[in-house]
Amino acid sequence: MATGRTHRPATxxxxxxxxxxxxxxxxxxxLTALSExxxxxxxxxxxxxxxxxxxxxxxxDFSYLGSYGTRGVGYDVEYLVYQISRELGLTQDWPVVIVGIGNLGAALANYGGFASRGFRVAALIDADPAMAGKPVAGIPVQHSDNLEKIIQDNGVSIGVIATPAGAAQPVCDRLVAAGVTSILNFAPTVLTVPDGVDVRKVDLSIELQILAFHEQRKAGEDAHTDGTGPAAVTREEPTEAAASADQGPDGDVPAVMPA
Amino acid sequence: MATGRTHRPATxxxxxxxxxxxxxxxxxxxLTALSExxxxxxxxxxxxxxxxxxxxxxxxDFSYLGSYGTRGVGYDVEYLVYQISRELGLTQDWPVVIVGIGNLGAALANYGGFASRGFRVAALIDADPAMAGKPVAGIPVQHSDNLEKIIQDNGVSIGVIATPAGAAQPVCDRLVAAGVTSILNFAPTVLTVPDGVDVRKVDLSIELQILAFHEQRKAGEDAHTDGTGPAAVTREEPTEAAASADQGPDGDVPAVMPA
DNA sequence: CTATGTGAAACTCTTCACAGCT
DNA sequence: AGCTGTGAAGAGTTTCACATAG
Structure with missing residues (x-):
């Protein structure tokens, strides 16, 4: 598999x-559930x-991490939890900032899944002065004027953008300039970032559109609103679309912005 | 990742x-942006x-839809918008229900990206009696006792689950029993559904974990990691992999260990 | 000449099936 | 015997590069 075969399976x-x-x-x-x-x-x-x-x-998948199981037995739950956590980098603390504290930003701030996985919401940032000081999920919202300082003081390298589409790119630029190198983008816009910066995107309406596509297939024969294309209907097997994955860094254009 | 069942030839x-x-x-x-x-x-x-x-x-990608372009020229924007919309099934109306009107559910209800793509929030449903009647995004929340009736009266085939993890599977079962065949799941749980039902999942913490993985890798390559050895915390070289005993005849012992 | 549409090559990811530990 | 770890085959996706239509 690998080209360079040194000594050990440097694979x-x-x-x-x-x-x-x-x-x-x-x-x-x-595994965490089993552990509990x-x-x-x-x-x-x-x-x-x-x-x-x-x-x-x-x-x-596990074979890429190493041989952590025991043949004839299985995997040690605690050990595997540790190994995977380490591989994902969750054994260290990741301070994150959430920019844009609207409905979604607030939901994210309150989301328990973050804290439980090594992510710590270091700050909530919003451009609205009226929000400043107001606590959300127990954390006081700070004004975006202080964005750079907040990033630097907290050593933040991961930023979450939950602003309206129009504000996303400017916010992204400032985050990157301040030192953020990983961005999770919820705004329906394509973000342009320099090399070395990682962007992942979550787009709610895209997920629904993919579902609609399959739903339409299932509907099959009947209602085909404007049937320009009869398209030999065939019920494709549903799937098992992998969990997430794909979705590269893209998205674009508003049309309608989130609150 | 819907539930696994066997694969079928699938015409x-x-x-x-x-x-x-x-x-x-x-x-x-x-394309919509260009159109505007x-x-x-x-x-x-x-x-x-x-x-x-x-x-x-x-x-x-476009070649799978047909030959909608003109060689030497490009694609007609309006025409393509229409063709893609039709292919995705967006030329028809898709009533959706959102179950679980907490922070996230409310954010979803307020999300403009839905309405602009043929999706109509037909109802908001929550198990908390105190929420009943309360308007969110202009739509009154209904109690989950009426879930089945709401689904049927509105001809809903797409459901969005934004409940806490524990409530997701029961809600999912009820949605499916009532006729929903596509589900967008925001709860951090694996949903089990019968054949023919499509599930897509959005997991906020998973996205962050993936970013953390890459972030960690960057840090390693930047020759930052202290010094167990030469840079690289990624296990390309023994570096710290050796320290964590990843093989050993029986070495899978370290229950917990310092980073 | 230009830019699409598409076979074919290159890659990536999944599944199979069984060798090899325990 | 039981279950992991993994080459190898298979399926799916991306990229290349160029014939072809306008």
């Missing part, structure tokens, strides 16, 4: 496949079921 | 690849840039 590292990385959080969640129930070990079959993937894929 | 009809379907909303948004600026035609190169993909991919 991995350069490459945990992106698809595998995207599933690690899934395994981690399932004090289950000591788990087989690839059981864990796969809990995570909603098939066992061959799970074993292959 | 391949007019099979648009899943990867392509996932990008159509992206193109649509870019009254741009009549666009080349694959320009449109690709606006959507954040490369032009070869875009042309290949």
């Amino acid at each position: 991995r590292s350069r490459g945990i496949p992106e698809a595998t990385v995207a599933r690690l959080p899934l395994y981690l969640r399932a 129930r004090s289950v000591p070990t788990v087989s690839s079959e059981e864990l796969a079921a809990a995570a909603g993937v098939n066992s061959a894929k799970l074993r292959k | 391949r009809s007019r099979g648009i690849p899943e990867a392509t379907v996932a990008r159509l909303p992206l193109y649509l948004r870019a 600026r009254s741009v009549p035609t666009v080349s694959s190169e320009e449109l690709a840039a606006a959507a954040g993909v490369n032009s070869a991919k875009l042309r290949k």
Whole structure:
């Protein structure tokens, strides 16, 4: 597989496949649940079921991390939780800032899934002066004038953008200039960033549109509003669209902006 | 990741690849923006840039829809908007219900991106009696006792789950029993659904974890990591992998260990 | 000449199936 | 025996590069 074969199976590292990385959080969640129930070990079959993937894929995924299982037995839950956490970088503290404290920003601030995974909301930032000082999820909102200072003082490298579409790029530019190198973007806009900066995007309306596409397929024969294209209807198997993954850095244009 | 069941031959009809379907909303948004600026035609190169993909991919994607371009010229914006909308099923009305009107549910109800794409929030549903009747985004919240009736009366086939994790599966079961066949899940849980039901999931903490993974990698390459060894905390080299005992005949012991 | 549409090559990801530990 | 770890085959996706239509 790898070209350079040194001594040890230097195979991995350069490459945990992106698809595998995207599933690690899934395994981690399932494992955490088992851990809380004090289950000591788990087989690839059981864990796969809990995570909603098939066992061959799970074993292959784990093989990229190393040989952490025991043949004939399974995986040690605690050990695996630790290894995956470490691989994902969750054994360290990640201060994040959320910019744009509207409905969505507030929801994110209140979202428990962050804190429980090593992410700490270091600050909430909004451009509206009226919001300044107002606590959301127990954290006082700060005005965006102080964005740069907040980033630097807290050593923030991950920023979450939950602003209206129009404000996203300017906010992004300021975050990057201040030192942020990873951005999670909820605004329906394509963000342009310099090399070395990572952007992931979550677009609610895109997810719905994908569902609509499949839904339309299912509807099949009947209602085809404007049937220009009869399109040999065929019920494609639903799927199992992988969890998230894909969705590169893009998106674009408003048309309508979130609150 | 819907639930796994077996795969079936699945009649391949007019099979648009899943990867392509996932990008159509992206193109649509870019095209809509061009349309609003009254741009009549666009080349694959320009449109690709606006959507954040490369032009070869875009042309290949469009080739699955048909030959809607003109060689030597480009694509007619209005025409493409229509064709993609139709392909995605957005020329018809999709009533959706949002279940779980907490911070996130409210944010979704207020999200403009839905309405602008043929999605209509038919109802907001919450299990808390205190929420009943209270308007969110101009729509009165209804109690979940009426879930089935609401689904049926409105002919809803797409449901959005924004409840706490524990309530997601029961809500999902009720939605499906009432006739919903597509679900967008925001709760951090794997939903089990019968064949024919499509589930897509958006998990906020997973996105952040993926960013953390890459962020960690960057830090490693920047020769930052203290010094167990030469840079790289990524396990390309033994570096710290050795320290964490990743093989050893039985070495999988470290229950917890310092970073 | 220009820019699309598309076979074919290159890659990536998934699934199979079984060798090899325990 | 039981279950992991993994080459190898298969499926799906992206990229290349150029024939072809306008």
